[in-house]
Amino acid sequence: MTKTRIGVSALALSVAMGTAAAQDPAGDRPILDTIVVTATKTETTAQDAPLALQAVNGDTLDELNAQTFDDYVRYLPNVSFGGRGPGQSTVYIRGLAVQPISVLLSGAQGTTPNVALYLDEQPVTAPGRNLDVYAADLDRIEVLPGPQGTLFGASSQAGTVRLITNKPELDTFGAGFDASIATTKDGEMSNALEAYINLPLVDEKLAFRGVVYDVTQGGYIDNVPGTFTTDPAINPQSAATPSAVSYETADNNLLAEEDFNDASYKGFRGSFLWEITPETTAYLQYTHQKIEADGVFDYDPEVGDLDVTRFFPDALEDDFDQTAWTIESRLGMLDVIYTGAYLDRQINQSVDYTGYNNAGGFISYYTCTYDNPAYITAYDIDPQFITPGGRECLNPAKGVVIDQGQKRTTHEFRVTTPQENRLRATLGVFYDNFEIETVDDFYYLATPDLGFARNAPISDAVQIDPSLRPAGVAFFNDIRRTEEQLAFFGEVTFDLIPDVLSVTGGLRVYEIDSDFEGSSNFADGIFQGSENTDRGRDYDVSGGHTPEPLETDGTVFKANVSWTPRPDTLIYGTYSEGFRPGGFNRGGGLASINPAFPTVETTYDTDEVTNYEFGWKAELFDNSLRWNGAVYFVETSDLQVSRFDPENVSILTFIENAADAEIFGTEGDLTWAATPELTLFGAYSYNDTELTAVNAEVIELAPVGSELPLVPELQLTSRARYELPLGTYNAYAQMGIQYASESFSSLADEIREEQEAYTTADLAFGAGKDGWNAELFVENLTDERAELFINEQDDIRRITTNRPRTIGLRMSYNY
Secondary structure, eight states, X not given: OOOOXXXXXXXXXXXXOOOOEEEOTTSSOEEEOOOEEOTTSSOEEGGGSOSOOEEEEHHHHHHHTOOSHHHHHTTOTTEEEEESSTTOEEEEETTOOOOOOOHXXXXXXXXXXXXXXXXXXXXXOOTTOOOOOOOSSEEEEEEEESOOHHHHOTTOSSEEEEEEEOOOOSSOOEEEEEEEEEEETTSOEEEEEEEEEEEEETTTTEEEEEEEEEEEEOOOOEEOOOEEEOOTTTSOOTTTOSSOEEEOEEEOTTTOBTTOOOEEEEEEEEEEEEEEETTEEEEEEEEEEEEEEESOSEEOTTTOTTEEOOSSOOEEEEEEEEEEEEEEEEETTEEEEEEEEEXXXXXXXXXXXXXXXXXXXXXXXXXXXXXXXXHHHHHTOOGGGBOTTOEEEOOOOEEEEEEEEEEEEEEEEEEEOOTTSSEEEEEEEEEEEEEEEXXXXXXXXXXXXXXXXXXXXXXXXXXXXXXXXXXXXXXEEEEEEEEEEEEEEEEEEEEEETTTEEEEEEEXXXXXXXXXXEEEEEOOOGGGTTSOOOOEEETTTSSSOOSSOEEEEEEEEEEEEEEEEEXXXXXXXXXXXXXXXXXXXXXXXXXXXXXXXXXOOSEEOOOEEEEEEEEEEEEETTTTEEEEEEEEEEEEEEEEEEEEETTOTTTEEEEEEEEEEEEEEEEEEEEXXXXXXXXXXXXXXXXXXXEEEEOOSSOOBOOTTOOOTTOOSEEEEEEEEEEEEETTEEEEEEEEEEEEOOEESOSBGXXXXXXXXXXXXXXXXXXXXXXXXXXXXXXXXTOOOOOOEEEOTTXXXXXXXXXXXXXXXXXXXXX
């Protein structure tokens, strides 16, 4: 038997994903498969759904050898991202982008992304850290461009990405595996193994489906030997003392390693489907995944191609467990669905932060000794911390250790009327409770020798980790953020002319309560007597918080008109709105101690997005050619923009509703079953983005008229697949090409620079028989070094790039 996939798959704005060509039952001409989607939370064919939709079905994921987030995003031309490795990306759709906040600060101060990420029915969106689910046994990945606020709620401003897993099948046994090995140019070997099984049980009323995977991706970036010395031109010491200053040099000899950015994905998923009655089913699924990654996934061109110099261990563990459940039933004329999920994600990460020496406003205080007699007398300094022979700046190495937990519980109840009715509706209620707890310990290795006391939480503050910190922790965040949402939503459609002209109206009414509590703590040095004195900021007492949670409520709308002038053509127009929550500024509302930034507010508000869209879907030449496309205009106001200002430690990071912007764009795809053997796919996106107003009080943005960052104006992708019998085998050849034009790295004027255009290509050749398949593949054929994200998030300019040329062999079997 061949492997059977349950559910439905999508390809409307397909971005070169394509659908397989089938044979016309009445002849030998090729036609395109009919595809069913659930993007409207009801089943309909992709060509009948009056909305833009990009999707990749499970078979196409297999064909593209797409495994992780970075793999499948590059085949979606209207999706971009800013990221620095596994589980550390922020997704953008249709050009609505600002540069992401560093993962060092995402838990304490990151904004909620403006693209919602879903795993099946649960939103799993998080500041600065995408849930990087390995694409094992996925039924499909759906991308819904444009605001999806009515059906998918908060953060669906620019769009929604849905990862849909395969569900158990009640009447079919299936099993299979996929194994691969690959080598990367000037890098390490990679390997992957995944397997699944589908077991019908109990007279085909109960079924189990399981999948396991173990994947290792070899490194390709080198941590080369090097040294670091604090630059006296950036952090001058002579102004503090007339004595000579000596600078200690740090080296990374113990950490230097070739190909040090290896990563692994290990996980399993098990699910049960129970047909309680012919009208009622229950579904339960448990998923576990662990990512382990070393090193960094961006390189320093000043050091060398694919080279960095790091002085503190870089390592990541990203673990998540999700339990999800769904009950579906038919009650009279209504389809009733209750679905819920609980997500528990734990992140442990250490990051080199030595570059902060070149940015921090108080580096000398945490790095250098003192010999000023006035200080010695005034503060009664212990003689062991005095250097009368001259001032010394000690080991400059610095790093951060992050311990972050994310917990999320969601519930949704919805009812749907029969879809064959002239008047039909989907109505529901949604509840979401999301919590982030982050403990970020910043190590300054010189502080123990300088007489700093061991750091501890403020006595009366909310404490996630009440323990005394290890020696060397000069600063830490101990913060809890919560977000509770209740929403009522619905979409109603009425056929003005049955099967020809329909109108849809959508509405979501929501209320979100956001809270922020905890503290940031500074270690006490010799001027404080080298004893812990609760020196820091309790956000419930001294700013960055209000006595009550931040309440955000509102209503978003959607209106749609769809016209079907002929059975194979659909034309539609849409007006839609989206929203994302505001939040608290960790250092806001403190004008008395922030004289340089007196206007930083305690809170920031939601930014507003409005989308006007015209689209079409057409099947031509007897369903052998499919052309889908859209033209849109997007207005956004009060755009949430973050700033990190290390020279002002009383505020450090804050978010401001800083700008307005407009986006004019178009996207589309062509799928052509040229012959029974040859299928061609092509897709494009064009985004003309422009800042129309700069409302910033304290953030220095690019001038009005500038493009938004991280969004190539033009993206193209194409793929050709040729299948033919070769004796008793089914052979194929496939080639794909992706192009992205220039883009900009940042919205902040000071660090904004152009990222170069790039083109990448992939090849694959394979053959199969009786469920077996073998494939030779080449990814990044020309060894292109794409500039995906130029950043200074660790205070040293680095470039996130794609994996170098990789050649591999895959073997699979499906029963």
